[in-house]
Amino acid sequence: MMKKFREKVVPEISGYVCDRCGREAEAHDGEAEELLSIDRVGGYCSIFGDGNRISVDICQHCLKDVLGEWLRIVPLRFL
Incomplete structure (x- = not known):
């Protein structure tokens, strides 16, 4: 029996855009x-x-601007 193939397109993330400020990465x-x-x-x-x-x-x-005063930031050495 011979194998049959078809092309498969798989999307991948190429970058991000912040929903608040539009900054791209x-x-x-x-x-x-x-x-x-x-x-x-x-x-x-x-x-x-x-x-x-x-x-x-x-x-x-934006995370810091919006939620900064409520974020708990703990240095890694204490985790």
Whole structure:
């Protein structure tokens, strides 16, 4: 029996764009490594709606600007 093949296209991430400020980062550079990506589905009591998808990609600069005063930053040696 002879094998048959077909082409398969698989998308890959080439970069990121911050949803807040529009800053762009290539996929494997240092800035992209610090991007925060949230992607989840709201549950039964969610203020966003049961079953609704909630997502955001935000750069480290915007994360600090928006949530900085509430972030707990612990040096690695204490983890």
